[in-house]
Every structure is written in C-alpha cells, then in structure tokens.
Amino acid sequence: MHAISKKSLISFFILLSLIITANTMLYRVEFVKPLPNGVALGSLFDFIIVIPLLAYFFIIRKRYSLKYLLPVALAGYGVAYLVVPNGLLSSYSFVKYLLFAGEAALLLLELYIVYKLITKIPAILKRVKTHQTEIPTLQYRIEQSIYHELKPSRFLNIIVSELSMFYFSLCTWRKKSLTIRNNQEMFTYHKKSSSLALNIMLIHALILESVGFHFLLHSWNEVVAIISLVLNVYTLFFLLAEINAIRLTPFIITDRLVSLQIGLGKQLIVPLEEIKSIDYYDGPEKLSKEESKKVFDAVLPDFMKEKPIFEIEFTCEQEAKFMYGFKRKVKKVHLSPDEPERFYQALIRKIED
Structure with missing residues (x-):
C-alpha cells in the first residue's frame, strides 16, 4: 500500500477548492443571472462525478478500494446541498436516494464483518491466551489471532487498530x-x-x-x-x-x-x-x-x-x-x-x- 504523497494531497485540495469556489460564485454573483436551465445538473456532475474522480486519481488509486468512491460522492452531494440553492436541486432529489442506497449496502457489509468478529471473540480470546507466538507483545498476538479467524480487509484493519487503541488506553496501566x-x-x-x-x-x-x-x-x-x-x-x-x-x-x-x-x-x-x-x-x-x-x-x-x-x-x-x-x-x-x-x-x- 503506497503512502499518499504530499504533492497529491495538495493538488487534490487545490482542485477541490476551485470547484467549490466556482460553483459557489455561480449562484451568488449577480451578473451571471438569470441562470440557464440545467445549471444545477452541471453542479451535481461536478460534486458527485468530477470530485470523486479527482479523489480516485490523486488519493484512492493504488492505495484504497474503489468502494471509497461512494462515500466521496455522498460527501460531494452534501457539499452540493450547501452550495446550490434548494429549489434548483428538487428536480434531482432521486440522486441522493441512489447514493444513500449504495452507502447503506456498504454499511450492511461492514456490519456483517462486525457481526462475524463478535461471533469469533471466544475463539480469538482463547487463541490469544494459549497460542504463544515468537513475538510476545499482546498487540501482535491480538492482531494475529483476529486475522487467523477472519480474512483481512481494510475495514477489519481499522477495527483492529481501534481495539488496540482502546485496549492500551484503558486496560494496561498496571x-x-x-x-x-x-x-x-x-x-x-x-x-x-x-x-x-x-x-x-x-x-x-x-x-x-x-x-x-x-x-x-x-x-x-x-x-x-x-x-x-x-x-x-x-x-x-x-x-x-x-x-x-x-x-x-x-x-x-x-x-x-x-x-x-x-x-x-x-x-x-x-x-x-x-x-x-x-x-x-x-x-x-x-x-x-x-x-x-x-x-x-x-x-x-x-x-x-x-x-x-x-x-x-x-x-x-x-x-x-x-x-x-x-x-x-x-x-x-x-x-x-x-x-x-x-x-x-x-x-x-x-x-x-
């Protein structure tokens, strides 16, 4: 997994700020009014298509799964909701339902991973206590025990990191x-x-x-x-x-x-x-x-x-x-x-x- 370069992040945020600024001024500068029909559709295209594509090329590509494009698109729609006057978005309200449906599907998949982890907790704890590894640190043993029971994934990596953080912050002072x-x-x-x-x-x-x-x-x-x-x-x-x-x-x-x-x-x-x-x-x-x-x-x-x-x-x-x-x-x-x-x-x- 490649680290995100500072140059990629800076380039992405510069382009992101340009898109947001251009769309914000479009609806608030008087000399461009009246606005042509379908201008809100163009703004939606910027926020839920162009911005996720930029995120893919500058950040996600070679680093994360494509499934992260959907949350970016959903966040883009949230920004569009703040930038575009509400009356102009009413004709395209179906877009947000499609995005929410996709995000709900991903959430259900991640909840399934959490469910599998919960059902495997007894086996994981038993393996942590009984399976002696060459590296005796508890953090390493917890990680290896979880990955032995469940297939590694990005979401599982996040859960393991969070469990380690709360374990060390709450349970290791003595x-x-x-x-x-x-x-x-x-x-x-x-x-x-x-x-x-x-x-x-x-x-x-x-x-x-x-x-x-x-x-x-x-x-x-x-x-x-x-x-x-x-x-x-x-x-x-x-x-x-x-x-x-x-x-x-x-x-x-x-x-x-x-x-x-x-x-x-x-x-x-x-x-x-x-x-x-x-x-x-x-x-x-x-x-x-x-x-x-x-x-x-x-x-x-x-x-x-x-x-x-x-x-x-x-x-x-x-x-x-x-x-x-x-x-x-x-x-x-x-x-x-x-x-x-x-x-x-x-x-x-x-x-x-």
Missing part, C-alpha cells in the same frame, strides 16, 4: 514490561527520550483546549461543538494509548527475527537473514524526501529531534505496517535503543549464530 523467554532479548527505546513527556504535555493542552473551546463553539453551533468534543476525546484516548504502547512494546530480537513496534502506529518485523548491515549512523539529520520514503523511522518524536544511533540496511525491501492497514516498502531502519551497545552486540551475535 501492566509491566514483557518477560524475556526463549532466548529473546528486549530493548526499551523511550527512557532516554522526552517523547512520553511530550505526549503528557499534549494531553494537558488538549484537556484545557477542549473545555474552553467547547463552550465557545457551543455558543455558536451545538453540532460543531459536539463534533469537536468527540474528536478531542478520541485524540485523548489515542495519546494515552500511545504512552502505554511505547512503554510496553520494546524492540525484540529473537533467534530468527527483529521486531520493531513503535507505539501504536508503526511495526516492522525483519528476518535476521534479511539484514545486510548495522552501523552507527553518521548521515544527515534530515533526509531528502526520496530517501525518507525508503527509511523506517523508529526514533520517537522528541522536543529536540536528534540523529538516530543506528542504521540497519536490508538485503531487499521489507514491508512496514502502520495503523489502519497502511503499508510501505522500506530498505533501511533508523533507531535509537536505550542501550545501544548491548543492542548492537546482541544483534551481531544473533546474526552470526
């Missing part, structure tokens, strides 16, 4: 670090970083902002205030989960592989035979855009972004996984374990063995 077993070696990567302090500071700022901003928005628009509050609470859960995930998912070296789980959002598992070299990093502090695409950054965000300690290069590209099922091929990894010399010696020893 858990301690993993126990070493089966010749595994584990290495923390957060104790010499201020990343946890940064997340705590963001939580503090988020709580203060949520309280004050909610009352300000509530006096203007209740719906917007509720949406903003929900998003802030969701972000709060994410930051809490990220703190615990960083604390409880160390780097792991086994007899066969290296597992690098960076909080909730990043995971890279590499067989030892695919490691070409490990060296102390002496490159630039900031990589070029092209170079960064091929590097898995396992260094935590910090108040002062420092250079990584190690650079590990692979014999061929490896697949890095991110939240919600995103994937990217990488050729190198940059990382900064808390015990760099012990990590270096352990990895060299495992590779030689």
Whole structure:
C-alpha cells in the first residue's frame, strides 16, 4: 500500500477548492443571472462525478478500494446541498436516494464483518491466551489471532487498530514490561527520550483546549461543538494509548527475527537473514524526501529531534505496517535503543549464530 504523497494531497485540495469556489460564485454573483436551465445538473456532475474522480486519481488509486468512491460522492452531494440553492436541486432529489442506497449496502457489509468478529471473540480470546507466538507483545498476538479467524480487509484493519487503541488506553496501566523467554532479548527505546513527556504535555493542552473551546463553539453551533468534543476525546484516548504502547512494546530480537513496534502506529518485523548491515549512523539529520520514503523511522518524536544511533540496511525491501492497514516498502531502519551497545552486540551475535 503506497503512502499518499504530499504533492497529491495538495493538488487534490487545490482542485477541490476551485470547484467549490466556482460553483459557489455561480449562484451568488449577480451578473451571471438569470441562470440557464440545467445549471444545477452541471453542479451535481461536478460534486458527485468530477470530485470523486479527482479523489480516485490523486488519493484512492493504488492505495484504497474503489468502494471509497461512494462515500466521496455522498460527501460531494452534501457539499452540493450547501452550495446550490434548494429549489434548483428538487428536480434531482432521486440522486441522493441512489447514493444513500449504495452507502447503506456498504454499511450492511461492514456490519456483517462486525457481526462475524463478535461471533469469533471466544475463539480469538482463547487463541490469544494459549497460542504463544515468537513475538510476545499482546498487540501482535491480538492482531494475529483476529486475522487467523477472519480474512483481512481494510475495514477489519481499522477495527483492529481501534481495539488496540482502546485496549492500551484503558486496560494496561498496571501492566509491566514483557518477560524475556526463549532466548529473546528486549530493548526499551523511550527512557532516554522526552517523547512520553511530550505526549503528557499534549494531553494537558488538549484537556484545557477542549473545555474552553467547547463552550465557545457551543455558543455558536451545538453540532460543531459536539463534533469537536468527540474528536478531542478520541485524540485523548489515542495519546494515552500511545504512552502505554511505547512503554510496553520494546524492540525484540529473537533467534530468527527483529521486531520493531513503535507505539501504536508503526511495526516492522525483519528476518535476521534479511539484514545486510548495522552501523552507527553518521548521515544527515534530515533526509531528502526520496530517501525518507525508503527509511523506517523508529526514533520517537522528541522536543529536540536528534540523529538516530543506528542504521540497519536490508538485503531487499521489507514491508512496514502502520495503523489502519497502511503499508510501505522500506530498505533501511533508523533507531535509537536505550542501550545501544548491548543492542548492537546482541544483534551481531544473533546474526552470526
């Protein structure tokens, strides 16, 4: 799954703003009136055909399923409803029913996946408790147990990511670090970083902002205030989960592989035979855009972004996984374990063995 480039996003939003601006001015500038018959149909074409096609070429293509075109078209109709005067859309009211029918069909399919997941919960929990994997982190075991019972899909990837987030944010505060077993070696990567302090500071700022901003928005628009509050609470859960995930998912070296789980959002598992070299990093502090695409950054965000300690290069590209099922091929990894010399010696020893 290819990452969305910044250039593609910027191009899409520029074209989107041009379409919305042109249609808005069409109905509000006096010198173009009276408007010709069928002008609303042209606007509908822009919003439910042209915009989804732009979304496909700039964002969806090679990254997501075609089924995401339908929600984009439905959102386009919502924008058209705000831009085009209501009287002009009344002749084309059947369009929204077609879009809602398609979206309802997709929703039923996703609800079916949720139903299947619920029915498989006993089997999933049993497998999590009894099936010992080479990577002992609970997040990895939950993911593997779910994917063993259900066929992976984008919607299931989202559910798994959300379950992991709520589990780490609510259920792991009393858990301690993993126990070493089966010749595994584990290495923390957060104790010499201020990343946890940064997340705590963001939580503090988020709580203060949520309280004050909610009352300000509530006096203007209740719906917007509720949406903003929900998003802030969701972000709060994410930051809490990220703190615990960083604390409880160390780097792991086994007899066969290296597992690098960076909080909730990043995971890279590499067989030892695919490691070409490990060296102390002496490159630039900031990589070029092209170079960064091929590097898995396992260094935590910090108040002062420092250079990584190690650079590990692979014999061929490896697949890095991110939240919600995103994937990217990488050729190198940059990382900064808390015990760099012990990590270096352990990895060299495992590779030689």
